[in-house]
Amino acid sequence: MSDGAVPWKQGQSFSAFLSSLPDVLAVKTLRGLAREIVRARTRNRPVILGMGAHPTKVGLNPILVDMMRREIVTAVAINGAVVIHDFELALTGHTSEEVEAEIDSGRFGMAEETGRMINEAVLTGMQEGCGIGEAVGQSILRQRKRFPHWKTSLLAVGAQLGVPVTVHVAIGTDIVHMHPSADGAAWGKGSLLDFRRLTAVVSNMEGGVYLNVGSAVLLPEVFLKTVTLSRNLGKALKNITTANLDFFPHYRPMTNVVKRPTQKGGRGYALIGHHEILIPLLAAAVIEEWGPGRKT
Numbered sequence: 001m002s003d004g005a006v007p008w009k010q011g012q013s014f015s016a017f018l019s020s021l022p023d024v025l026a027v028k029t030l031r032g033l034a035r036e037i038v039r040a041r042t043r044n045r046p047v048i049l050g051m052g053a054h055p056t057k058v059g060l061n062p063i064l065v066d067m068m069r070r071e072i073v074t075a076v077a078i079n080g081a082v083v084i085h086d087f088e089l090a091l092t093g094h095t096s097e098e099v100e101a102e103i104d105s106g107r108f109g110m111a112e113e114t115g116r117m118i119n120e121a122v123l124t125g126m127q128e129g130c131g132i133g134e135a136v137g138q139s140i141l142r143q144r145k146r147f148p149h150w151k152t153s154l155l156a157v158g159a160q161l162g163v164p165v166t167v168h169v170a171i172g173t174d175i176v177h178m179h180p181s182a183d184g185a186a187w188g189k190g191s192l193l194d195f196r197r198l199t200a201v202v203s204n205m206e207g208g209v210y211l212n213v214g215s216a217v218l219l220p221e222v223f224l225k226t227v228t229l230s231r232n233l234g235k236a237l238k239n240i241t242t243a244n245l246d247f248f249p250h251y252r253p254m255t256n257v258v259k260r261p262t263q264k265g266g267r268g269y270a271l272i273g274h275h276e277i278l279i280p281l282l283a284a285a286v287i288e289e290w291g292p293g294r295k296t
Contacts, residue, residue: 034285045207052215053081080174090153115179131194132167166194203230238265
């Protein structure tokens with residue numbers, strides 16, 4: 001069987017492991033997606049990561065930051081929950097959100113420092129004309145002595161490298177909106193600025209890749225609107241690659257990311273599985289495919 005799996009031999013390389021997998025179904029998808037990412041970056045086309053908070057919660061920030069530093073990922077779009085987990089990881093090395101343990105007591109989401117410091121950063125950012133991602137990222141960088149783990153922060157590293165990190169919120173969905181310092185005008189204006197910034201990135205996505213990782217509703221809706229705006233402004237986006245990586249084939253990611261944007265050209269991929277396995281596998285496959293001489 002020419003496409004069958006090859007038994008593993010102790011001590012082999014990751015490349016050998018990847019080659020040993022059976023060339024069927026999800027393995028074909030993984031390899032195909034890795035090739036599309038490498039092709040996009042070889043041609044200096046964008047690779048955009050759109051994500052919910054679960055990848056950060058399960059410890060994948062070091063992998064994602066490494067992909068930013070290697071210039072594999074060139075832009076990041078996140079929801080408000082990622083801001084909270086990313087910020088707390090940079091500050092303390094772990095997050096404070098333990099929903100089941102605190103929801104009955106009324107203490108869930110009531111961490112003082114998280115609400116106050118993030119809201120202050122967003123308000124300052126609005127006054128400086130920044131989106132939420134840039135505002136919080138720059139705030140962490142300015143106070144990096146208070147954030148001993150800032151190098152694992154998507155927001156801080158994005159601000160440091162000049163990689164766009166945009167934040168897309170729905171007011172009331174995140175714990176920082178419960179804090180008395182929350183300013184709806186600042187959050188709304190910052191999120192709108194970030195939406196426009198993401199649209200500018202997507203408008204130049206011809207030949208590029210968009211990855212939706214762990215966002216079932218918000219980011220797929222935002223991405224579809226950025227594609228619509230881009231095409232309305234004359235950007236055809238006929239040759240784009242999109243992919244959804246999640247536990248389940250939810251309706252919006254499959255429709256608004258994988259199918260609709262690519263229905264007149266391009267490729268849509270779907271990989272179902274645990275993020276803590278899929279993302280390191282994909283990242284390693286891309287690094288192996290891209291070869292030596294790239295940024296580390």
